[in-house]
Every structure is written in structure tokens, then in C-alpha cells.
Amino acid sequence: MTSAPLLRLQGIAKRFGALLANDGISLDLERGEVLALLGENGAGKSTLVSILFGHYVADAGRIEVDGRPLPPGQPAAALAAGIGMVHQHFTLADNLSVLDNVMLGTEPLWQPRSRRREARAALLQTAARFGLAVDPEARVAALSVGERQRVEILKALVSFGRKQGARILILDEPTAVLTPQESASLFDTLGQMVAAGLAVIFISHKLDEVLRVSHRIAVLRGGRLVGVLPAAGADKALIAEAMVGRRVAPPVKQRRAAGDVVLQLQGAVLRGDGARPLLDGVALSLRAGEVLAIAGVAGNGQQALAEVLSGERALDGGTLQLDGRPLPARPREWVAAGVARIPEDRQAVGVVGDLPLWENALLERYAAPAFARFGLIKRRVARAHAAQIVQRFDVRGTEGGGVDTVTRGLSGGNMQKLILGRALMSAPRPRSTAAGPPRGPGPAWGGPALGPAGDTPPRLIVANQPTWGLDIGAVAYVHQQLLDACAAGRALLLISEDLDEIFALADRIAVMHQGRLTAARPRDAWTLAEIGLAMAGTAAPAEPRHAA
Amino acid sequence: MRLERRDRPSRLALLAAPLAAVAVTLALSSLLVAWAGAPVGRAYALLIEGGFGSRFALTETLTRATPLILTGLSAALAFRARLYNIGIEGQLYAGAIAAVAVGGLHGGSGFAAPAPLLFALMIGAAMAAGALLLLGPALLKSRFGVDEVVTTLLLNFIVLLAVSALLDGPMKDPTAMGWPQSVALQDSLQLDKLVPRSRVHTGLLAALALSAALWALLRFTTLGFEIRAVGSGARAAAFAGMPVAATAVKVALLSGALAGLAGAVEVAGRTGYVTLDMSPGYGMSGVVIAMLAMLNPLAVVAAAVFVAGMLVGADSMSRAVAVPTYIADVIVAIALIGMLVATLLTQYRIRR
Numbered sequence: 089m090t091s092a093p094l095l096r097l098q099g100i101a102k103r104f105g106a107l108l109a110n111d112g113i114s115l116d117l118e119r120g121e122v123l124a125l126l127g128e129n130g131a132g133k134s135t136l137v138s139i140l141f142g143h144y145v146a147d148a149g150r151i152e153v154d155g156r157p158l159p160p161g162q163p164a165a166a167l168a169a170g171i172g173m174v175h176q177h178f179t180l181a182d183n184l185s186v187l188d189n190v191m192l193g194t195e196p197l198w199q200p201r202s203r204r205r206e207a208r209a210a211l212l213q214t215a216a217r218f219g220l221a222v223d224p225e226a227r228v229a230a231l232s233v234g235e236r237q238r239v240e241i242l243k244a245l246v247s248f249g250r251k252q253g254a255r256i257l258i259l260d261e262p263t264a265v266l267t268p269q270e271s272a273s274l275f276d277t278l279g280q281m282v283a284a285g286l287a288v289i290f291i292s293h294k295l296d297e298v299l300r301v302s303h304r305i306a307v308l309r310g311g312r313l314v315g316v317l318p319a320a321g322a323d324k325a326l327i328a329e330a331m332v333g334r335r336v337a338p339p340v341k342q343r344r345a346a347g348d349v350v351l352q353l354q355g356a357v358l359r360g361d362g363a364r365p366l367l368d369g370v371a372l373s374l375r376a377g378e379v380l381a382i383a384g385v386a387g388n389g390q391q392a393l394a395e396v397l398s399g400e401r402a403l404d405g406g407t408l409q410l411d412g413r414p415l416p417a418r419p420r421e422w423v424a425a426g427v428a429r430i431p432e433d434r435q436a437v438g439v440v441g442d443l444p445l446w447e448n449a450l451l452e453r454y455a456a457p458a459f460a461r462f463g464l465i466k467r468r469v470a471r472a473h474a475a476q477i478v479q480r481f482d483v484r485g486t487e488g489g490g491v492d493t494v495t496r497g498l499s500g501g502n503m504q505k506l507i508l509g510r511a512l513m514s515a516p517r518p519r520s521t522a523a524g525p526p527r528g529p530g531p532a533w534g535g536p537a538l539g540p541a542g543d544t545p546p547r548l549i550v551a552n553q554p555t556w557g558l559d560i561g562a563v564a565y566v567h568q569q570l571l572d573a574c575a576a577g578r579a580l581l582l583i584s585e586d587l588d589e590i591f592a593l594a595d596r597i598a599v600m601h602q603g604r605l606t607a608a609r610p611r612d613a614w615t616l617a618e619i620g621l622a623m624a625g626t627a628a629p630a631e632p633r634h635a636a
Numbered sequence: 637m638r639l640e641r642r643d644r645p646s647r648l649a650l651l652a653a654p655l656a657a658v659a660v661t662l663a664l665s666s667l668l669v670a671w672a673g674a675p676v677g678r679a680y681a682l683l684i685e686g687g688f689g690s691r692f693a694l695t696e697t698l699t700r701a702t703p704l705i706l707t708g709l710s711a712a713l714a715f716r717a718r719l720y721n722i723g724i725e726g727q728l729y730a731g732a733i734a735a736v737a738v739g740g741l742h743g744g745s746g747f748a749a750p751a752p753l754l755f756a757l758m759i760g761a762a763m764a765a766g767a768l769l770l771l772g773p774a775l776l777k778s779r780f781g782v783d784e785v786v787t788t789l790l791l792n793f794i795v796l797l798a799v800s801a802l803l804d805g806p807m808k809d810p811t812a813m814g815w816p817q818s819v820a821l822q823d824s825l826q827l828d829k830l831v832p833r834s835r836v837h838t839g840l841l842a843a844l845a846l847s848a849a850l851w852a853l854l855r856f857t858t859l860g861f862e863i864r865a866v867g868s869g870a871r872a873a874a875f876a877g878m879p880v881a882a883t884a885v886k887v888a889l890l891s892g893a894l895a896g897l898a899g900a901v902e903v904a905g906r907t908g909y910v911t912l913d914m915s916p917g918y919g920m921s922g923v924v925i926a927m928l929a930m931l932n933p934l935a936v937v938a939a940a941v942f943v944a945g946m947l948v949g950a951d952s953m954s955r956a957v958a959v960p961t962y963i964a965d966v967i968v969a970i971a972l973i974g975m976l977v978a979t980l981l982t983q984y985r986i987r988r
Contacts, residue, residue, distance in 0.1 A: 420877030440869030
């Protein structure tokens with residue numbers, strides 16, 4: 089037994105163009121330890137583990153495993169040294185069995201006989217050792233997300249086909265796709281692994297789970313290691329501050345009596361390409377000033393629901409009413425009727441990246457009388473409107489370019505602020521109606537002109553994963569804007585896979601599983617465990633309890 | 637080595653890119669000129685002089701540029717909306733045939749109507765023919781996802797064979813001594829000459845005006861906004877409520893109409909009748925010109941004049957020194973590749 093730590097990183101630095109992604113990072117990892125790597129997007133977590141795993145070559149610094157230097161830029165060397173990695177996006181072959189996946193790439197091509205039996209034994213032994221129950225013959229396609237993750241971990245740990253299994257396991261955002269129960273089971277597994285002397289690097293930006301699972305926390309910010317501290321007794325607010333670099337106020341939620349029913353969905357059915365409908369008899373109702381959150385694991389019909397509630401797709405069955413009236417599936421009419429829509433994929437669906445900022449601010453309402461007459465866009469009005477959005481919603485990154493800045497260059501947070509501003513800020517009144525007798529809407533060149541309804545302030549906000557991939561500061565901003573809008577009487581339908589977000593914002597919560605939606609219950613009537621069960625579809629939704 | 641996206645390309649780089657591309661083109665082409673055994677400096681001087689150096693050269697270049705501007709605009713507009721119209725050549729011929737069908741000397745005299753009315757009908761028929769030819773592929777694309785590159789490309793051959801059949805059949809000029817060529821256009825429908833004792837005709841003015849009009853359409857109108865948004869982000873445009881399919885149809889009609897107009901303008905301004913070799917690849921050159929112009933309608937004019945000048949200049953040069961006229965095609969092709977690389981480098985930087 090040497091006194092050297094299991095893993096030692098010394099002065100790791102990596103530069104991408106003008107960006108210093110890693111700036112002299114030194115870290116030790118001991119046996120039997122879970123070290124959390126905590127940081128916002130772009131803090132340098134992924135770069136650091138990519139260097140560790142040999143995907144990138146560091147500009148400076150060295151890596152030692154058990155006191156022996158690790159040759160840079162060779163994933164094979166990292167594997168041989170016992171470093172295993174479980175990526176956020178799984179790297180399994182869906183149409184092969186669990187055993188096939190574990191054996192993949194471990195046997196040389198010229199070997200005459202496959203050592204399947206031995207591999208199977210090794211797999212079962214490792215599975216038993218760490219309490220990772222799997223059926224070696226099951227096809228990966230048939231497994232749940234949690235089970236697939238187990239296979240990924242096993243693949244890293246099994247010693248079959250090489251000198252040793254992984255002794256250092258890197259988990260990149262492992263809980264992003266898991267239900268709370270699956271996360272808890274993962275944490276148990278990690279406990280058994282470190283008890284057996286392995287070490288784990290746990291990458292996350294979720295504070296709560298980091299505090300729960302890790303022994304030490306390394307906080308990265310802007311490529312630098314800003315601190316390493318023991319998890320026991322750590323102050324959450326302090327870590328958040330270290331991560332963001334400034335104090336972040338949690339969103340303030342004002343209590344407000346719910347108003348009239350704004351949105352009502354009954355027996356909504358949407359058929360997909362597969363055998364199972366995307367939406368299977370979904371019912372919900374939402375009142376003004378209220379936040380209804382839809383929880384669920386990705387791919388259970390949330391996207392379909394968002395498309396229906398954005399006016400992109402028509403229902404195949406059931407009814408949909410906005411303010412008591414049906415609304416045809418045409419996005420323009422939804423915008424005109426006062427629905428503020430925030431799509432999940434802000435880069436590809438929210439904005440046209442190649443267009444300047446002001447044109448993206450105009451995208452939903454370019455044909456409205458406020459912005460266009462006789463088929464000509466009122467560029468001055470539109471640019472002024474965009475400038476107002478930039479100012480009111482604090483869109484940064486426009487230095488030098490102003491509203492002509494190409495939208496692609498904005499960060500995710502600023503892009504989301506722009507989308508938020510576009511959706512929430514009502515258009516200026518057309519000057520033609522303010523001065524002189526009202527004229528009719530312009531000719532329908534380039535599409536039907538919107539009526540005066542084009543300028544209603546939003547009644548309903550449909551936000552699909554509004555803070556996905558944003559850093560903490562931007563998340564807080566978006567949350568506060570949404571809550572403020574609700575306090576001003578808008579209804580918010582929030583679709584999210586992030587339970588922290590749901591509990592922070594929601595008045596009522598419903599859970600989606602395989603196209604079905606549970607009855608919505610007040611937030612306080614749900615326990616985390618109940619939501620987890622509903623997300624996994626294992627429990628029929630109980631009768632709504634009457635909360636105070 | 638890998639490419640990294642620049643946050644925002646500088647304006648200087650955007651201006652320098654075409655110039656750098658032309659410089660690289662001339663440098664690379666000079667190797668071929670030298671290989672052909674001609675003195676490089678003299679060959680280039682002859683090329684430039686033959687394309688731009690005299691009254692005759694300039695008027696010939698402008699004559700050649702007129703259809704190229706129109707086909708270039710046709711391609712630029714379609715490509716802006718990500719509708720890859722490779723069928724401009726066929727649309728041009730369809731327009732030319734339609735023009736002659738309306739305004740030709742059928743049976744020795746043709747339709748009797750006031751010349752302005754017949755002229756308007758002729759132009760209208762040519763534009764409609766080109767537009768309808770592109771409408772099919774555009775609808776197939778938006779309805780069934782059929783690749784428009786394939787359909788428009790293959791339509792070229794269909795149109796050319798159909799034109800060939802017409803030129804040997806119902807449209808054949810009985811006075812052409814057996815040559816496959818159409819009846820001539822009525823004299824009153826021919827375009828006026830712009831410069832006396834040259835072939836430049838008023839079609840050039842129409843092409844210039846359309847270039848400005850298209851620029852304004854893209855920049856100032858709701859339709860132009862739709863075209864640009866649908867072209868660079870169809871998914872986002874659809875989410876925002878833009879009529880994506882309708883925009884594609886409008887673009888197809890406009891682009892096809894421009895190509896059809898190019899055919900009518902060639903017939904009315906230069907040839908006077910349709911033959912199967914009236915277009916030396918104006919359609920494909922239009923694609924090249926649109927790319928050289930980075931899909932900007934105003935820049936299409938400059939690119940078209942450049943390409944026309946190279947073609948005309950190479951003809952003249954090859955008569956003086958032993959360099960085949962194909963050098964013009966090579967120069968244009970290298971210029972296109974150079975332009976594509978230069979554009980890439982304005983968007984990305986190379987990192988090691």
C-alpha cells in the first residue's frame with residue numbers, strides 16, 4: 089500500500105481559443121471516496137473529466153494513478169489504469185443483450201471462440217458484489233432508463249477482458265434522467281462501491297444530491313477550482329454562492345387567489361407513429377394566477393402535450409378550450425389569443441440562430457398590425473420593441489451589436505430571456521389606431537393580418553423545460569419572471585423534468601407517464617416518493633387528498 | 637486541426653472574402669495557363685481586355701450577363717429558403733418556348749393583338765411556365781419530403797427532350813431549312829437595343845431592376861422575412877406561426893418565374909427564336925453565381941458580370957494565345973470553390 093492517493097491531478101490547464109476551460113486544477117481522490125465535481129455549465133467539469141479519460145490532451149499539468157503517471161490523450165491507457173466513465177447519454181447498443189453490451193470490444197477479432205460463459209460469470213459476480221441486479225440476457229431496448237444506467241456502470245466495473253475493472257468511476261450527471269427512486273437506488277450502489285474501496289467522481293449541478301451522496305465537494309467556476317470542502321455540515325447557500333460567484337436569491341412566490349379557468353383539456357388524445365398514443369385521455373384545467381406543473385421522466389408525452397398547448401398540433405380526440413372557447417391548432421392564433429409559449433429546444437425551435445436579435449423578437453408577431461402594414465415590416469417599431477425587450481428582460485451579450493447581434497452568439501440564458509421577453513411583452517399599439525380614425529388591418533400580403541387581439545397581454549404561459557441547461561443565475565431569473573407573471577394574473581403551465589424546479593414553482597402538480605396524466609394535486613399533497621412512483625407508473629394515482 | 641465557430645464574423649472579413657477568393661482563383665488558374673504553354677501575364681491581360689477592355693467587350697459581357705443575372709436571382713431566392721432549385725435550365729427553356737408559343741410567327745403571322753398586350757402575355761406565359769415547372773417539386777417536397785434536388789435536376793432532361801420534340805414538331809420553323817429551331821418571334825415583340833451597334837438590350841434594365849426589387853423584398857417585407865426565417869430555421873419559423881409550406885410554394889413560384897423570364901428575355905432580346913443550344917448552361921451558372929454572391933440579390937449582379945466577363949474574355953483570349961476557352965469554366969469553378977472556402981473561414985476559424 090503506497091501513501092500516494094488513488095488519483096492525483098496536478099495543475100491541469102486547457103485552453104480553447106480565447107476560453108480557458110481549465111486553469112491550473114489540482115485535485116486528489118482517495119480510495120473509498122465520493123468526490124463531487126460541482127459547477128455550472130461551462131465551469132470546466134466536462135473538460136476536466138475528458139482530459140482525465142484521455143479524450144483531450146491537457147496543455148499543462150499531469151495525472152497520476154497510484155503514483156504512476158497516466159499517459160495523456162489515450163483512453164485505452166485510462167481504462168487500463170482502472171478509470172471508468174458513465175456518460176450522461178448512454179453508449180449502449182439497444183438491439184444487443186446486456187451481456188453483449190458488456191462484452192462489446194473486449195475480445196480480439198481473431199480469437200476463435202467467444203468466452204461468453206466466463207463473461208457471464210464475471211458479470212453476475214460483479215453485479216452481486218455491488219447489488220446491481222440485471223438479467224444478462226435481457227435486450228437493452230427493453231430496459232428502463234435506470235436499468236440501462238446500471239448496465240453502463242457494470243460495463244465499467246466488470247474486469248472481464250482486461251486486467252482489472254474500474255477503480256475510479258466517473259459519473260456525468262447520472263441522475264438527470266432518473267426518477268427519485270432510481271436516484272436513491274443509484275446512491276445505494278455508490279455507497280457499496282466506495283465501501284469496497286472504489287472511488288467515485290460524481291459530476292452534477294444539483295446541490296441537494298451532491299450533499300447527500302458525496303464525501304467531499306470540489307467547486308469549479310470559470311475553469312478554476314474555487315474550493316474543496318467536506319460535504320458533512322456544508323452550507324448549501326455558501327456552496328451555491330461559490331458556484332455562481334455571487335448571491336442567488338431563491339424565487340419569491342406570492343400567494344394569490346386563483347381566478348377563472350383559462351385552459352381546459354378533456355380526454356385529450358394524440359396518436360403518434362407507435363402503437364401507444366402520445367397523449368392518452370389527458371385532462372387538466374388551469375386557472376388564472378395559478379401554476380400547474382407537469383412532472384415526468386423524459387419521453388412520456390410531455391413534448392406532445394407542449395406541442396398541443398403551443399398550437400402546433402391538433403388533438404385527435406377530446407376537447408381543448410382556452411377561456412372557454414376552442415382554439416384551432418395554428419400557432420399564430422394562439423399567440424393572438426394571448427398564449428406565451430416557451431419551447432423546450434430554445435436553439436432550434438425558439439429562435440432562428442442566423443437572424444439578428446430584433447428579427448427573432450419579431451418572429452411570432454411580424455404580421456400583426458403593430459409591426460407590419462401593407463406587407464412591409466415597420467423596422468423602426470420592431471427594432472425599438474426588441475431594444476425594449478433587451479432592456480426589460482436584461483438580455484446581455486449584445487454589446488457592440490445592439491439589436492443587430494446575431495442571435496446564435498447569445499448564451500443559452502440570454503437566448504431564453506429573449507424568448508421570454510418575446511412571449512411576455514405585449515406589442516406596442518399601432519399608431520394608426522392611436523392617431524385618427526381606426527383603419528382596417530392591412531392587406532393580407534404575406535399572410536392574414538392579425539386583428540386587434542394580436543396585442544392582448546398573455547393570459548396563459550406554456551413553458552416546456554424553461555430552465556433546461558441554464559446556469560443558476562439564469563434559472564433564478566427565469567423562475568422569478570414566471571412567478572411575477574403569475575402574480576400579475578397569468579396562468580402558467582410548466583412542463584419540467586426537474587423536480588426541484590417543480591416544487592419551487594408549482595401550486596398544483598400532475599405527473600405524466602406513458603401519455604397519461606394523473607389528477608393534479610396541490611403541491612403539499614405530494615411527497616417526493618409519491619411523485620417518483622407516479623413517474624415510474626407503478627402506482628395508480630390516489631384520490632386527491634384535501635390539503636389545507 | 638479542427639474548425640471552431642466564430643461568435644460573430646467581422647464585417648471586414650465578409651468584404652475581404654470575395655476578394656481573397658478571386659485572388660486565389662487567379663493564382664491557381666495561372667498554373668493551368670502556364671501548363672498550356674502560354675505566357676501567364678499576357679493571357680490574363682487578354683482575358684481581362686476581352687471581357688471588359690473595349691466597348692465591344694463590355695457590351696458582349698453585359699449581353700451575356702443579362703440572363704445570368706436572372707438565373708442567379710432565381711437560384712439565390714430559392715436557396716435563401718433552402719429550396720435547392722437545380723432545374724433553372726429547364727425552367728429557362730420552358731419560359732423561352734412559352735414566349736415563342738405566345739409571340740411567335742405561327743403560320744407566318746402569329747397572333748394578331750396589340751403589341752403591348754401580346755408582350756405582356758408573352759412575358760406572363762414565360763414566367764408562368766417556369767413557375768409551374770418548379771411548383772411540382774416544391775409541393776412534392778413539402779407534402780412528401782421528396783428531395784427537390786433530384787426532381788428539379790431530372791426535370792431538366794424532361795424539359796429539354798420536350799423542347800426538342802417541339803422544335804422538330806409543332807413549333808418547327810418551316811423556313812429554317814431543316815434545322816431544329818422554333819418559329820421566330822414577332823418583330824414588334826423584340827426588345828430594343830440599349831446601346832446602338834451592340835447586342836445589349838433592355839432586358840438588362842429589367843434584370844437590374846429585379847435584382848433591386850428582390851433585395852428590397854427580402855429586406856423590408858413580411859414575405860421576405862418569412863423566406864429568410866424559413867430558410868435558416870424552418871422549425872423555429874413553424875413554431876412562431878409562419879406558414880412554412882405556403883412560403884415554400886411562393887418561393888418556388890417566384891424562383892421558377894425568374895428562370896422562365898430569363899428564357900423569354902433571351903428570346904426577345906438576343907436570339908429571336910428557340911434552339912436547343914440557346915443556353916450554354918445559364919441554369920447551372922445561375923447556381924454558381926448565386927453562391928458567389930452569397931445569395932445576396934445585389935451581389936448577384938456583380939457575380940453575373942464577373943462570370944460573363946470570364947466567359948467572353950476567354951473566348952477572345954483563346955483566339956490570341958493557345959489556351960482553350962475551357963479556362964473560363966475552370967476559373968469560374970475555382971472561384972466558386974474559393975468563395976465557399978472563404979465563406980467558411982468567415983464563419984469558422986481553424987485551430988490546431
